[in-house]
Amino acid sequence: ATQRPSLTLPELPMSKPILGLPVRLALFIAATLVVALPIVGLSLASIAVDPPKATTGLAALVFFVLALVADLRPVPMDDSNKSEVSIASVFIVSAAILLGWRFAVPAAALSIGITFAVIRRPLPHTLFNVSMYALSAFAAALPVLMFGPIHGAPAGRLTAYVLFGGALHLAVNVVLVAGAISISQQVPYREVVLPGLRQGGAAFVITVVLTALAANLWVTEPWLLVLLAGPAFTLTLYQRSALNSRLAT
Numbered sequence: 001a002t003q004r005p006s007l008t009l010p011e012l013p014m015s016k017p018i019l020g021l022p023v024r025l026a027l028f029i030a031a032t033l034v035v036a037l038p039i040v041g042l043s044l045a046s047i048a049v050d051p052p053k054a055t056t057g058l059a060a061l062v063f064f065v066l067a068l069v070a071d072l073r074p075v076p077m078d079d080s081n082k083s084e085v086s087i088a089s090v091f092i093v094s095a096a097i098l099l100g101w102r103f104a105v106p107a108a109a110l111s112i113g114i115t116f117a118v119i120r121r122p123l124p125h126t127l128f129n130v131s132m133y134a135l136s137a138f139a140a141a142l143p144v145l146m147f148g149p150i151h152g153a154p155a156g157r158l159t160a161y162v163l164f165g166g167a168l169h170l171a172v173n174v175v176l177v178a179g180a181i182s183i184s185q186q187v188p189y190r191e192v193v194l195p196g197l198r199q200g201g202a203a204f205v206i207t208v209v210l211t212a213l214a215a216n217l218w219v220t221e222p223w224l225l226v227l228l229a230g231p232a233f234t235l236t237l238y239q240r241s242a243l244n245s246r247l248a249t
Helices: 023-049 054-072 088-098 101-118 123-140 142-147 155-185 190-220 222-248
Strands: 002-004 084-086
Touching: 023 101, 023 123, 023 155, 054 088, 054 101, 054 222, 088 101, 088 123, 088 142, 088 155, 088 190, 101 123, 123 142, 123 155, 142 155, 155 190, 190 222
Parallel strands: none
Antiparallel strands: 002 084
């Protein structure tokens, strides 16, 4: 599950804010954007130069739409709605493993970009999350880049790819979000990233199982992906129920 950062932005002393942000936070967001933009640009250029087959393009569109729906309907983690978890990573990691980075990266960037535009998040938050989503999607595709495409591979190998890609996706997500939170709240980085990795463990197990299921269903018969609606709906319903119980208590 992808956790969206909720940043409090105290002004650092002796520094002039950039776009309303402390200088160090603005520079961190800018650095993330500088790394992500070439990857997004290369993915789009690759698609333009070597257009996919109709079936591949349709598959990329399906995974993008599913990721967008998941981002538009995140699961709240607290009563302030400042912390949310989205299962969009299930579809982004699936796209990265099955279709490759050049489809997963723009799908991830567009998914969160459109979502943040709809809910009217501030521009710095949008730019950071678009960059973070793009880099996480690229990291999820590294197993394919390192060991080759997964076409026709048995279920065991496909699941191993998903486990590796999902772990890389989570690591990049947590490392970047922890950096932003550490700077904005002026706390040591290790005090943010280590709890983030620990807390992300349970979410990783749940989402990687759903991702492996989604990938194997797609390889078997793409239409079987509709069966994923059951466990995804159950997970969302459980989390909302647990939150309501905490609020009631």
